[in-house]
Amino acid sequence: MKMPVLFQAHGAPPLLDDATWIRELATWAGELPKPSAILVLSAHWEHRPLAIGATRPLPLIYDFYGFPEKFYKLQYRSPGAPELAARVRGLLGAANIATVDEPERGLDHGTYIPLMCMYPQAEIPVLQISLPSMDPRELYEVGRALAPLRDEGVLIIGSGFITHNLRALSLRETPAWAREFDEWTTGVIAKHQHDALLDYRAKAPGVRESLPTHEHFVPLIVAAGAAPDATVTWPITGWWWGGAMTRRSAQFG
Numbered sequence: 001m002k003m004p005v006l007f008q009a010h011g012a013p014p015l016l017d018d019a020t021w022i023r024e025l026a027t028w029a030g031e032l033p034k035p036s037a038i039l040v041l042s043a044h045w046e047h048r049p050l051a052i053g054a055t056r057p058l059p060l061i062y063d064f065y066g067f068p069e070k071f072y073k074l075q076y077r078s079p080g081a082p083e084l085a086a087r088v089r090g091l092l093g094a095a096n097i098a099t100v101d102e103p104e105r106g107l108d109h110g111t112y113i114p115l116m117c118m119y120p121q122a123e124i125p126v127l128q129i130s131l132p133s134m135d136p137r138e139l140y141e142v143g144r145a146l147a148p149l150r151d152e153g154v155l156i157i158g159s160g161f162i163t164h165n166l167r168a169l170s171l172r173e174t175p176a177w178a179r180e181f182d183e184w185t186t187g188v189i190a191k192h193q194h195d196a197l198l199d200y201r202a203k204a205p206g207v208r209e210s211l212p213t214h215e216h217f218v219p220l221i222v223a224a225g226a227a228p229d230a231t232v233t234w235p236i237t238g239w240w241w242g243g244a245m246t247r248r249s250a251q252f253g
Contacts, residue, residue, distance in 0.1 A: 001033050003150045004253035005143075005227040007220045009236065009246065010042070010110045010159040013064060013071035015117070021236070021247065022117045028235045028249075029118035036153030037084045037125040039146070042110030043160035043216040047130035049098035050142065051105065052088060055127065056080040058106035076112040081125035084154060088129060088146065095145035097132070110159040134214050136198040136221050143225020150253070156226050158219030163210040163246045174243030177206030182246045185220075189250065190232050194224060220250065227252035 008025075015021055044063055045051070057080055062072050085101075092099050111128050132138065146156055162185050163178045184204045188196045196203055198221065201214075211217050230253035238247045 002253060003033060003035060003153060003155050004251050005150065005156045005158075005223045005230070006252070007158045007160070007223040007250040008114045009161050009240075009249050010114045011240070013067050013074070013109065013113060015113055016071070016074075024236045025114055025117035026120075028251075032155070033153075035124055035155035037081045037127065038115070038119075038155045038157060039084060039088065039149065040107075040111040040126065040128045040157045040159055041131055041142075041219050041222050042108055042128060043131070043219055044108040044110040045105075045128065045130045046134075046215060047100075047102070048132045049100050050092060050132035051100050051102040051130040052085050053102055053105040053107070053128040053130075054080065055082040055085045055103065058104065060112055061106050061108040063108045074112070074116070076107065076116055076122050078107075078115070078122040078124060078126040081127040084125065084127045087149065087152070088127070091145050091148060092142070095141065097142060097145055102130075114159065131215065131218060131222075134218055136200070136218065139218050139221045140194070140198060140225035143222040144228070146222075147226045150227065156223065158221075158223035160216035160219040161245055162217060162220065162248050163244065164216035165210060165212055165244050167212070168209075168244035169241045171242045171244050174239050175209070177209040178239075178244055178246065181206035181210040182248060186234070186248070189220075189224060192229065194228060197221060197224060223250065223252055
């Protein structure tokens, strides 16, 4: 069975106190075929050339600050995925995409926070690779190169947020710019208008306010590239932290 490709709004550690969101992620995982392995590109790791992370279990990276102490004791002891790393290396090499190994780089919160909700037993091998740039076209080609993994039981996940403006977290209502950008993104993805998606910085309404920086949005472009013709559904929607950050998550296929 061809695996779907996911884009997850990955949340911060407080997601683990949000019973509704945990239930939605768990339900989503339960409706997917069980993966043989999971490959994640998180907004929280940029490295050029594209880096392949640890292929053995390592301590988690607590790449956040200002949260209660309990979140700095989280554990997610998933198996390493050396075979998947070798396959990724080969696929990207065949597409002339350079890679480098970073064997001491563990999982960051963009990977393990949602996986703790979806696969809490941590029995599935997990591999994280980096975003090699913020160039939409380059990232789309990364997704295209990784697409054969779908036929091999691998669940490819882009992890980020469609809107990500931390300066707007104090807002009590979802601002118009966030809704407009969320709706535009939903439309171009659903209609497979990938040329528009790749030019989102120039064409999307509200992009400057929704994305002061772009690292949280571009994992969506990798996901679209890995499943360019797939039907898109939105298993999780809604808004978080006052309405400036969308919880919208996508499933391709």
